[in-house]
Amino acid sequence: MELTPQDIAELISLEEGMWIAESRYDEAFQAQRFAHDFFEFGRSGRTYGRAQAVLPHSAREEIHAQLPLEKLQFRLLDEHTVQATYNSHVTCDGVVEHARRSSLWTKAHGVWRMRFHQGTPYEPEST
Template sequence: MFFTLSEEDRAILTRLEEDMWREVTRFDRTFQEQRFAADFFEFGRSGRVYTRDRIVRIDSQPIHAVLPLPNLAIRLLDQNTAQVTYNSQVDRDGIIEYGRRSSIWSRTENGWVMRFHQGTPYQP
């Protein structure tokens, strides 16, 4: 079965994913509480596993990521589950780190929440 994503949902998911890379939203406690699902976890680009609790408690820090997110694509896995993929480019102390990214988002009665995220390093 093939599912289609509305332009409104596409815009919302794009904004939410990019908000994860903006300091003003990414480190806002209300944003984090609303956007990370209770069972969220991440396989980081570093290979570490991050739980929701650890992600929500991270202190604010500068984020130097390229926005809009390069090669962003969204597909519906079912009517209420979307996968967002893109490449990240982040400047960390003058060194550009590249990652292939994948996030799983679920539509809830309170809007879209991120359930899972994975980053894999690559060199262009």
């Protein structure tokens, strides 16, 4: 099995949607997109469960992420599971934080849900 162009377009939209305030803080988007067993190893080193990932609308903050996501790639792990990898560049308090990111998405009943996410900090090489 291969990812279809439609799958790739949807996964790009979903992954980037996690970095866009309008979708990231939309409770319906979050409830549908985070699997019930979702967990994350954050860039900070902390572990988060689904309850921490599904944020209330009142927690809304502006997200200053570089889009499109740098080096976004998808790897089919089995017929229902895809790994997305990319580099994120997010400005927080005037400082750009860089992380290598990985998400696992599972498709069931025609719907992609994120099961796992990890962010690992890194410093880009100077050129």
